[in-house]
Amino acid sequence: MQETRLDTHRIRAARRVIDPVFLDTPLYRCEALEPDLGCAVSIKLETANPVRSFKGRGTEVVASLLADKGPRAVVCASAGNLGQALAWSGRGRGLDVTVVASRFAPAAKLDRIRALDARLELVDGDFDMARERAAAMARHDGIRLVEDSLDIETCEGAATIGLELVDTGRSFDAVLIALGGGALATGVGHVVKALAPDVEVICVQPLGAPAMTHSWRQRRVVTTDSTDTIADGVAGRCPIPAVLDDLLLVADDAVLVQESSIIAGMRMLLHHAGLVVEPSAALGIAAILEDRDRFAGRHVVTIVCGSNVDVGAYHRWLGTAPA
């Protein structure tokens, strides 16, 4: 494998600064899903922690570095999960955290960011407009900008999931990874390709937010004018060049799935696994549903990466509603 920006030794070191509450998350076969999917499915569950997503792994690394020697004030743009995680990690270390988010982000995510004592600034636009605003604030106020997927610590934190997958010693054939900005995909992908290269690394993105997948396929940054998906956690328009470079080295494939498949995946995870998940966390199941032949008889791990969802929207998507 050509070298990505990541380094396996640094990823192992990252484990030592991450609060254990985010580490060694459940990994288990979910046989109840298997008759409908036609393959063996294991779940890596990243929702049973104080911020209900995998993002705490990365923000712990970011915040521990800043607490040691960096500035005390940080700002990040977030679709909601990074902001919540940075607020959690920053609060514990006395950092002054500002989160910039879209005012269209799920209320559940925005409420939790506020509850964790972060300053929340909303933009009247999407995630990439929040990114622009956060960068402008950092320049103007001279405070530290944390950029998800670009800042290597966010990738290293996510990559610790990969260590946990390969260190179990259990064999699997493919890992399905939600693809948004790319921290999760490049982090986990790096570790898998470095330590278990036979395992297929498959990134999954909604058809309605395909910028990174198109970029991966064309091997150059492709942006889109808008996004149209319920998977708010991965709805970006502007891939980061350095992250794309890493993704090109570690991803075996990047696939796009329909909204209806995401909803079907959420429904299956509820009915057969007892899991409430946010749309981004159902992308892996959606990918299997759209290409059962590809996965038939294989053992697939899907990373259930977040469960921060507005319950009302969740019921609407699944066709349930208050009686």
Added chain:
Amino acid sequence: MQETRLDTHRIRAARRVIDPVFLDTPLYRCEALEPDLGCAVSIKLETANPVRSFKGRGTEVVASLLADKGPRAVVCASAGNLGQALAWSGRGRGLDVTVVASRFAPAAKLDRIRALDARLELVDGDFDMARERAAAMARHDGIRLVEDSLDIETCEGAATIGLELVDTGRSFDAVLIALGGGALATGVGHVVKALAPDVEVICVQPLGAPAMTHSWRQRRVVTTDSTDTIADGVAGRCPIPAVLDDLLLVADDAVLVQESSIIAGMRMLLHHAGLVVEPSAALGIAAILEDRDRFAGRHVVTIVCGSNVDVGAYHRWLGTAPA
């Protein structure tokens, strides 16, 4: 503490025969629950494993002993979770597992028992009738009867949860434990009272299935003629004397909660923690809801012990239904 049937060294040894997929489960503060509850709440999550309840810990101990030197055929009565767990543990060790359950048990539990290759026998009555039938089968067929809560291995398995609570070194003031047959309460209670005696051990049972709580309060076995609760996992009528003896030594309190509080607890766990749980797993939250003053300002751990629920019934209880 007077001696229960349990032994802390044996409980530590039990960890070595339990499949790691059941061990070291998530334990985390859930601050989103706290404004409504008025106390600090940590969740010990026992649902992210192949059988979606804590029962695998005990059946792993049972099955490993039988696989070593016992008979190859076993029968148990189950409200659904023990049977599923024994089927899982037995299948992996070549045991021939029969589960006797009530035909009124949740379909989700019965379906999973069948799917795990166990023989399922249904009785036209409740859990205690299933117990009688399983005992009769064991006598008649000369096969090994596994009795939940009476067989010490089921308690030792459950007790490993207690080890994980005290071994974290994090401080908490009380642990809320669903009380049914008593394996979970006596197991966790033994460890907590042995290793962290200042922590209050509070058992919680539905008002509609109060036999063990009445027995604990009167210090003698009290049976009831029937049960009336949605918390199928803890709906027993006939406490086991030896288990009551242990419970009298380790429980600081046993409280009864209303059905409406159980439903409110399930709703809170969905809305604020993103967790779908079966009614028994919401007993702890229900207990806080019914006595906020008692817990005000304290740090409480609640064991979320299972998530095997029929989704249709779950929606009915929470007032959501297919649109």
